[in-house]
Structure formats: structure tokens, C-alpha cells
Amino acid sequence: MKIVVCAKLAPDASDIEVRSDGTISLERAEWRIGSFDLQAIEAAVRLRELNGGSVTALSVGPLRINNSKLRKDLLSRGPDELVLVADDKLLNADTSVTARVLAAAVQKIGGIDLVLTGEGSSDLYFQQAGLQLGELLEQPVFNAVSRIEAAGGSLNVERSLENETEVLDVPLPAVLAVTTDIHTPRLPNMKEILLASRKPVLEWTLEDLALADGEKQRVETVSLRAPHPVERKRILIEGSAEEAAEALTAYLSKEGVL
Amino acid sequence: MAANTDIFLFSEKPVLQAELISAAHTLTAQTGGQVIALVLGPRPDAELAFKQGAQQVFWLGELPPDRLVDDVVPTIAAAVQTHQPFGVLIGATVRGRAVAGRLSARLGVAALTDVLEFQWEKENLLARHMVFGGGAVRVDRPLTQPVIATIGSGIFDASTSLTETSDTIQSIDWVEPAWQAKLIERRARGGGSVNLAIAKRVVCLGRGVAQQEDLAMIEELAQILSAEVACTRPLAEGLGWLPRERYIGISGAMIKPDLYLGIGVSGQAQHTIGMSESRVVVAINKDRNAPLVAQSDYAIEGDLYQVVPALIRTLKARKGK
Numbered sequence: 001m002k003i004v005v006c007a008k009l010a011p012d013a014s015d016i017e018v019r020s021d022g023t024i025s026l027e028r029a030e031w032r033i034g035s036f037d038l039q040a041i042e043a044a045v046r047l048r049e050l051n052g053g054s055v056t057a058l059s060v061g062p063l064r065i066n067n068s069k070l071r072k073d074l075l076s077r078g079p080d081e082l083v084l085v086a087d088d089k090l091l092n093a094d095t096s097v098t099a100r101v102l103a104a105a106v107q108k109i110g111g112i113d114l115v116l117t118g119e120g121s122s123d124l125y126f127q128q129a130g131l132q133l134g135e136l137l138e139q140p141v142f143n144a145v146s147r148i149e150a151a152g153g154s155l156n157v158e159r160s161l162e163n164e165t166e167v168l169d170v171p172l173p174a175v176l177a178v179t180t181d182i183h184t185p186r187l188p189n190m191k192e193i194l195l196a197s198r199k200p201v202l203e204w205t206l207e208d209l210a211l212a213d214g215e216k217q218r219v220e221t222v223s224l225r226a227p228h229p230v231e232r233k234r235i236l237i238e239g240s241a242e243e244a245a246e247a248l249t250a251y252l253s254k255e256g257v258l
Numbered sequence: 259m260a261a262n263t264d265i266f267l268f269s270e271k272p273v274l275q276a277e278l279i280s281a282a283h284t285l286t287a288q289t290g291g292q293v294i295a296l297v298l299g300p301r302p303d304a305e306l307a308f309k310q311g312a313q314q315v316f317w318l319g320e321l322p323p324d325r326l327v328d329d330v331v332p333t334i335a336a337a338v339q340t341h342q343p344f345g346v347l348i349g350a351t352v353r354g355r356a357v358a359g360r361l362s363a364r365l366g367v368a369a370l371t372d373v374l375e376f377q378w379e380k381e382n383l384l385a386r387h388m389v390f391g392g393g394a395v396r397v398d399r400p401l402t403q404p405v406i407a408t409i410g411s412g413i414f415d416a417s418t419s420l421t422e423t424s425d426t427i428q429s430i431d432w433v434e435p436a437w438q439a440k441l442i443e444r445r446a447r448g449g450g451s452v453n454l455a456i457a458k459r460v461v462c463l464g465r466g467v468a469q470q471e472d473l474a475m476i477e478e479l480a481q482i483l484s485a486e487v488a489c490t491r492p493l494a495e496g497l498g499w500l501p502r503e504r505y506i507g508i509s510g511a512m513i514k515p516d517l518y519l520g521i522g523v524s525g526q527a528q529h530t531i532g533m534s535e536s537r538v539v540v541a542i543n544k545d546r547n548a549p550l551v552a553q554s555d556y557a558i559e560g561d562l563y564q565v566v567p568a569l570i571r572t573l574k575a576r577k578g579k
């Protein structure tokens with residue numbers, strides 16, 4: 001099985017700084033592999049281990065994603081090779097641009113049986129790129145996939161919905177977005193880290209992908225700010241468990257919420 | 259502005275459908291068009307949409323038991339292409355997200371996800387949503403039409419004032435999808451169906467709860483309070499103690515109860531984004547520096563294994579009086 005796994009390299013949301021005027025800065029944020037993409041990488045590598053084939057990691061984004069640390073981090077987790085489409089025009093790419101660039105890259109790689117993505121990106125978490133990618137490739141596409149098993153020319157797939165699980169037979173080629181609990185991602189060992197620097201990295205530009213208006217944004221961001229904090233009473237209740245329970249009950253009774 | 263000012267809406271969940279109808283009315287108040295519900299399901303479901311305030315209903319028919327809700331995408335796409343609405347609102351369930359993404363790719367337009375509020379800047383529609391795990395609010399302007407947006411449960415209040423409607427249900431022809439996955443089986447998951455968005459009181463468990471057996475104690479407390487039990491994401495996804503629909507936060511439920519009681523909940527932004535609009539927030543935590551303590555009205559600093567049983571006794575005694 002020839003697998004592509006998409007991973008977004010993005011600023012770590014926990015490194016957000018709020019400026020005094022309420023705007024936010026990501027200048028000092030560290031860029032990492034999306035935390036929801038690690039499970040997709042793990043799922044791809046396990047499918048290869050069980051069924052043979054290859055895993056190509058694919059990441060698209062601004063020029064800064066093309067650095068040796070991130071490349072090594074991706075490849076030490078098991079993919080055989082890495083394709084990077086790095087261009088600063090992709091700095092604020094919306095989901096449709098991202099999906100179009102991914103689709104063009106998957107087509108250029110060619111002969112792909114399965115594309116895996118995470119549930120959503122760690123920064124924006126719109127959960128859209130994988131679904132749009134599948135539709136652009138005109139292939140079967142599903143989200144919330146929590147188990148994948150190869151079954152001849154198709155995949156036996158479990159999909160975790162709000163209060164039921166769907167078991168599906170999905171024909172290949174297909175695009176699947178996996179849940180965060182599909183697998184626990186492994187930590188790369190020293191051998192894999194050393195091996196990573198010898199694996200091939202293909203660097204493509206947007207021109208290489210010959211996208212017809214593929215960079216055309218369909219969404220414009222008007223503002224990005226820290227949320228307004230809600231004013232709270234912030235009464236800290238101390239003392240023994242019994243005293244605290246009595247005090248809280250009295251407060252809640254006064255609030256009229258019991 | 260587009261020639262057509264109508265708003266389509268689609269949700270597989272009837273409760274969410276009512277909220278989308280209400281959201282659609284806020285948009286047509288500006289665009290001047292009609293609120294049109296696209297309904298997939300038995301005919302009574304189509305009739306329900308009128309009762310919920312839809313001005314027109316496009317009935318997509320009943321889904322055969324072996325087909326998937328996802329198979330509706332080409333049918334909705336065809337209806338959108340024929341009718342050219344200003345916008346399409348889609349309920350942000352797992353399947354709804356899939357429908358929205360595929361529809362937007364097919365139509366070559368933007369998809370705005372998990373919209374919390376619409377605003378107008380002259381004739382331009384703006385949508386507010388959260389990014390960076392709840393750490394930032396982003397306002398986006400779609401540059402294409404129709405505007406496709408997903409909306410989660412509990413964001414818009416279902417309207418109680420019914421509008422004057424025609425009651426002619428218009429049938430829409432089913433369009434066969436180009437590909438199809440075979441449905442092998444559907445398995446119900448434990449925990450039962452719940453709508454946290456309308457709960458008046460919610461007791462929420464976090465990672466401070468050590469083991470699954472402790473759920474019994476939390477459930478007893480919830481029962482005395484007539485509260486729903488909810489949890490943070492790791493308890494539903496990593497540990498699987500509660501079904502997914504019971505976790506609060508980004509990609510989960512958004513709640514605004516009268517009382518939120520967080521037990522062993524640290525209060526990461528990914529969680530608090532989903533409960534910050536609660537009227538009264540209570541935290542029980544052994545660490546007074548936990549972020550939720552700073553965002554609560556009342557916080558008990560203490561061991562939940564002592565505080566929760568004490569609280570159960572106190573509340574029981576109060577009820578007995």
C-alpha cells in the first residue's frame with residue numbers, strides 16, 4: 001500500500017503571547033508537528049508495517065517549515081520520505097488553498113492508495129483540509145476514523161460518531177482523517193533519529209505543482225485577538241471538607257442554582 | 259450581493275436543526291431572503307422543520323438503512339447549484355463537518371467552521387470563531403458565495419416565536435454519489451444520547467479523577483444536583499470513560515448552564531472555551547493555582563475524594579429539610 005500522510009507544521013498554541021492591546025503574537029512560538037497529526041503518522045507507519053508498501057510524509061506551508069529540525073522530527077517517526085511544499089504565499093493559507101496544494105502534491109507523487117490526515121491542525125483546528133482534499137481528488141473520504149484494517153482492495157474502517165460507531169468498507173484509493181485515539185504515537189528511538197537524516201526529502205515549489213489559481217484565498221482574516229475574559233467572583237473556600245461543602249452549598253443556594 | 263438572498267441549512271440532528279433555523283433567521287434579517295431547511299429523513303422530520311421556523315423545506319427523501327448521511331453531498335451540491343443561496347449552514351456533527359468540507363471543495367468556496375457569531379460590516383458577512391485551542395478569537399470574512407458555515411450545538415438559541423410559513427414541502431431529487439463506501443454495521447455506544455447544550459447544571463470531571471470506578475461517586479453528586487455528567491477531552495478520548503458527546507471544549511460540547519461544577523479539572527483553554535459562558539462556575543481542585551480556580555466564582559481547595567462525599571452529605575441533608 002502506497003500511503004501519504006499529511007502533517008501540518010504549525011506554531012505551538014501554548015506559546016501564544018497576548019499583547020497589552022489584546023492582539024496576540026506568535027513570534028516566539030515554537031513550530032512543531034501538529035499534535036493531532038502524530039496519530040496519523042503512527043497509523044500510516046503501522047499500516048506499512050502490517051501490509052508493506054511505503055509512507056510519504058507531506059507538509060505544505062511557509063518557508064520556515066523547511067528546516068532540518070522539523071524534517072528530522074517528521075522522518076524519525078517512521079515515514080520513508082518527505083515531500084515539502086514551502087512557500088511564504090502559504091503563510092496564512094485558508095483551508096481551501098491548503099487542500100488544493102495538498103491535492104496537487106498527492107497527484108504529483110502519483111499512484112497513492114491512501115492519504116491519511118490528523119483530525120485537525122493543532123493551531124486552527126478547522127478539521128477541513130482532509131475532507132476537502134478527498135473531494136478534490138474525487139475519492140472516498142471520511143473523518144473521525146478510529147481504526148483501519150486492510151481488507152484486500154479496500155479498507156475496513158471504524159468511524160467514531162457522537163453516539164455510535166460506523167463500520168465501513170471503504171474502497172481504495174481513499175482519504176481518511178483519523179481520531180486522536182487511533183494509536184498512541186511512538187517516540188522515535190536513537191536509531192530512527194540517525195536514520196532520519198539519510199531519508200530523501202523532496203522540496204517542491206508552488207510552481208512545480210502548476211496550480212491554476214490554487215493560491216487564491218477564499219477567506220480573509222479581519223482580526224485575531226485574545227478572548228475577553230469573563231469576570232468571576234473568585235471566592236476561595238478553605239477549611240475541612242465538611243466546612244467547605246457547607247459553605248459552597250450556602251453560596252450556591254444564595255445564587256439560586258440548586 | 260448575490261442575486262439570491264436565501265439561507266439553506268442542514269443538520270442530521272433535529273435539535274441542532276432548530277438552532278440552525280434560528281441562526282439562519284438572523285442572517286435573512288439582513289439579506290432579506292427565506293430560511294430553507296434541507297431535510298434528510300422521514301417525512302415527519304420535514305414537517306418538523308416548519309414547526310421550528312423554516313420558511314421553506316426541501317425534502318431530500320429518506321435515507322435507506324444501508325446508506326450513509328455522507329452520501330447526501332451530491333444532492334445538496336445540486337440543490338445549491340440550482341438555487342444559488344447566499345449561504346449554507348451545517349450542523350457541526352462529525353458527519354456535518356464532512357458534508358461541509360466536501361461541499362465547499364466541490365463548489366470551490368470557503369468553509370467557515372464552528373462559527374460562534376455572525377456580524378455584518380455593511381454588506382459583508384463576518385464570522386467569529388476560536389483558534390489556537392481557545393487561545394484566540396478570529397474574525398473571518400468569506401470572499402466567495404455561497405458562504406458555507408458549520409455551527410455546533412448550543413451556540414444559537416432555538417427560536418420559540420414561530421414565523422408565518424408555507425407548508426408545502428418541496429421534494430428534491432436524489433443524486434447518486436460517484437463512489438460509495440459500504441456500511442457494514444452501526445454500533446450504539448454507551449452513555450446514551452445527551453444534549454449538554456441545554457443542561458441547566460453540569461458536573462464535569464477532569465484528570466484529577468484517578469480511576470473509572472470514581473465515576474459512581476460523581477454520578478451520585480450529579481443526581482442530587484439534577485445535573486448532567488460531562489468531562490474533559492482526555493477522559494472521553496484517551497481513556498474512554500465517557501462517550502465523546504459528553505466532553506466539553508474545542509470540537510466537543512459548548513455549554514452555558516446555570517451551574518458548572520468542575521471536579522479535578524485543571525482548566526486548559528481547550529476546555530474552558532466550551533464552558534466560559536456558564537452563569538456560576540465552581541472548581542474543586544487540590545491545587546489553588548489550577549487555571550480553572552482563577553476562572554471560577556467559588557473554588558474549594560481540597561482533595562476531591564473528601565470534598566465530593568462531604569458535598570453529597572450536605573446536599574442530601576439540605577434536601578431532607
